[in-house]
Amino acid sequence: MIEKTVIEAENAAREADLQADYQALGARLARRSVDIEALTARAMSFGVAIPSWGTGTGGTRFARFPGEGEPRGIMDRLDDCGTIHQLTAATPRVSLHIPWDREDPSLLREKAEEVGLGFDAMNSNTFQDQPGQARSYKFGSLSHTDPETRRQAVEHNLECIEIGRAIGSRALTVWIGDGSNFPGQTSLSRQFDRYLDSMKAIYAGLPEDWRIFSEHKIYEPAFYSTVVQDWGTSLMTAQELGPQAQCLVDLGHHAPNVNIEMIVARLVRAGKLGGFHFNDSKYGDDDLDSGTIEPFRLFLVFNELVELEDRPGLDLAHMIDQSHNVTDPIESLIVSAGEIQRAFVQASLVDRAALEGLRAENDALMAAATLRAAFRTDVEPILQMARLRAGAAIDPVATFRASRYRHRVAAKRPRTRSDGGGIV
Numbered sequence: 247m248i249e250k251t252v253i254e255a256e257n258a259a260r261e262a263d264l265q266a267d268y269q270a271l272g273a274r275l276a277r278r279s280v281d282i283e284a285l286t287a288r289a290m291s292f293g294v295a296i297p298s299w300g301t302g303t304g305g306t307r308f309a310r311f312p313g314e315g316e317p318r319g320i321m322d323r324l325d326d327c328g329t330i331h332q333l334t335a336a337t338p339r340v341s342l343h344i345p346w347d348r349e350d351p352s353l354l355r356e357k358a359e360e361v362g363l364g365f366d367a368m369n370s371n372t373f374q375d376q377p378g379q380a381r382s383y384k385f386g387s388l389s390h391t392d393p394e395t396r397r398q399a400v401e402h403n404l405e406c407i408e409i410g411r412a413i414g415s416r417a418l419t420v421w422i423g424d425g426s427n428f429p430g431q432t433s434l435s436r437q438f439d440r441y442l443d444s445m446k447a448i449y450a451g452l453p454e455d456w457r458i459f460s461e462h463k464i465y466e467p468a469f470y471s472t473v474v475q476d477w478g479t480s481l482m483t484a485q486e487l488g489p490q491a492q493c494l495v496d497l498g499h500h501a502p503n504v505n506i507e508m509i510v511a512r513l514v515r516a517g518k519l520g521g522f523h524f525n526d527s528k529y530g531d532d533d534l535d536s537g538t539i540e541p542f543r544l545f546l547v548f549n550e551l552v553e554l555e556d557r558p559g560l561d562l563a564h565m566i567d568q569s570h571n572v573t574d575p576i577e578s579l580i581v582s583a584g585e586i587q588r589a590f591v592q593a594s595l596v597d598r599a600a601l602e603g604l605r606a607e608n609d610a611l612m613a614a615a616t617l618r619a620a621f622r623t624d625v626e627p628i629l630q631m632a633r634l635r636a637g638a639a640i641d642p643v644a645t646f647r648a649s650r651y652r653h654r655v656a657a658k659r660p661r662t663r664s665d666g667g668g669i670v
């Protein structure tokens with residue numbers, strides 16, 4: 247973790263500028279009848295979970311190029327996640343992945359407490375084979391044609407629930423790589439039936455206060471068909487399983503140009519939106535940091551969420567899920583958490599009463615302008631003030647660099663191997 251005095255010294259050098267910027271923005275917002283203090287309070291209430299695996303350098307199927315001081319295991323990953331939260335005050339929970347994070351639950355709880363974190367949704371893994379595993383997932387897991395392989399995959403998910411219970415998690419996210427690479431390779435209908443049967447067996451093992459999230463993805467690793475390829479299949483799954491099942495929307499898991507904010511609206515309508523995996527992409531999947539390519543789309547997603555936030559029962563699990571291939575993962579996660587929080591704050595300052603009036607009058611041009619007015623507002627002073635008041639860093643990346651955290655942990659953590667692919 248980072249010495250408090252480092253954060254204080256870094257903040258002291260920036261606080262006068264922040265106060266001036268905050269005053270100026272506050273006056274500007276007041277002219278629009280927006281209370282800057284209410285927005286700052288909302289920013290401070292916002293949290294997004296860090297995926298434990300995101301703290302390691304990711305890669306592609308071609309290669310992985312790890313940096314210095316890569317985490318050696320879950321304890322190092324929790325240190326890194328704690329550091330991100332210390333600097334941002336926006337990432338209070340961490341999402342674990344089994345088996346990558348398998349460890350004695352009491353040690354996990356102890357460490358999380360030490361670094362000031364809670365645990366978010368558990369993530370199962372039946373898209374890889376693990377050492378000593380009896381059956382292979384080469385041709386699928388929960389939807390495999392072989393009942394013993396399906397049983398093994400169900401058992402793994404039930405184990406994830408057990409570990410999660412012991413550390414205070416309350417949700418299980420299921421993403422499978424099952425599908426096919428050739429037309430005719432599988433029965434598209436029976437494969438889905440088998441998947442549903444397996445998910446029902448997992449659902450039956452869900453504690454009463456838990457939720458199960460079904461995560462869809464258009465393609466990869468299966469390149470012809472994927473069992474849970476879109477939100478329609480995910481919604482069918484959640485509806486067939488029951489009230490504790492919901493859908494998780496990973497922003498990168500859609501075809502280019504898909505209107506994700508509309509999917510959000512539909513899933514909220516169905517009472518089945520459970521949460522998000524935030525990231526960005528230029529072409530496909532979760533390759534880039536949140537807000538890198540399409541910050542306006544991120545804003546539009548939050549615009550729907552803010553518009554619908556009073557819907558009874560809406561309880562969203564926000565999580566980052568992205569691969570950091572060329573940056574320091576801690577810095578990418580710090581910046582991403584800020585971009586997601588920024589979209590939330592920008593969406594919170596949309597003039598909703600005016601927007602509703604413009605919609606009633608079918609004034610398309612001014613309705614769009616109302617959204618743009620919020621999106622174009624530079625809310626950086628609000629984010630900085632939220633961090634300062636929470637004891638975090640006004641400029642978290644600069645403070646992270648000044649702390650020399652990476653240099654210090656590199657001395658303890660030996661260089662990792664760079665051979666092979668690096669899907670994380």
Ligand SMILES: [Mn+2]
Pocket residue numbers: 461496523532567
């Ligand atoms: Mn994901």
